[in-house]
Amino acid sequence: MTPADLAAHYLTDVRERMRGVKRLGDGALAQLPEGGWHTPLGPDGNSAAVLVQHLSGNMHSRWGALRHGYRTGAEGEHPGRNRDAEFEDAGRTEAELRVHWEAGWAVFLAALDHLEPDDLTRNLTIRGETHTVVQAVQRQMAHYSGHVYQLVLLAKTLRGTDWQTLSIPRGGSAAFNAERMGAGGRGPQGVPEAEHDPGLTRSR
Incomplete structure (x- = not known):
């Protein structure tokens, strides 16, 4: 695999994840x-409202300039x-918060979609500190994932016994593995795993 192929593979993986x-x-x-x-x-x-406000604000700030491609x-x-x-609950309605959530992710994912392999080693700054694009992506992948898992913990705790798992249910690992490894390792009914369950819809 050439460096260009590796960079393209990395971007594909990041977008999916x-x-x-x-x-x-x-x-x-x-x-x-x-x-x-x-x-x-x-x-x-x-609260969930505060986490959504913060994620959206960060995504707009970090990636707004790159939404349509890399810019020197x-x-x-x-x-x-x-x-x-962002860390003060503004009392927004659920509908307003969902708009903020979707808008922030739209900016971030659009920036990822417009990045080219050659962009990964180019520079940008965050609060004046120089990062390569790949460093900025890695930094925010960890940041956003951490807050989303906070949302999961918060919602699960508040929901209590009515919570519907977003992962493999307790006691269900053997059945899940059998399902995934059936049909020659191509997932249920022979569907490739990436199509059946892309990204992190199930935690491992």
């Missing part, structure tokens, strides 16, 4: 009970961003 992370977040948000959007787990915790001199901290306000 981060769409999977979004689906995981979608599944968690869909199970929040009534009033759950604004309920933290503790006095210093973040891009800065990942938009001067108009008010990060501190």
Whole structure:
């Protein structure tokens, strides 16, 4: 595999995995009970509303300049961003918060989709600190995944016994493995695994 092939493979994998992370977040948000959007787990915790505000604000700031492709001199901290306000519950409705959620992910995923393999070693800055594009992508993959798993924990705790798992259910690993490894390892009914369950819809 050439370096160019490896870079293209990396971008394909990142796009698929981060769409999977979004689906995981979608599944968690869909199970929040009534009033759950604004309920933290503790006095210093973040509610789902706050996490959505922060993710959306970060995604717009970090990736807005690259939404239509790499741009020389891009800065990942938009001067108009008010990060501190993202951590204050603004009392938005569920509908408003879903708009923020979708809009933030749209910016981030569009930026990933427009990156080319050669862009990965080019530079951008975040708060004036120089990063290669691949470093910025890795940094935000970890950041966004962490907050989405916070959303999962929050929604699961608030939902209680009514929670519907987004992963392999307890006691279901053997059946899941048998299903996946059946039909010559191509998943159920011979469907390739990537088509059957792309990304991170199920945690391993």
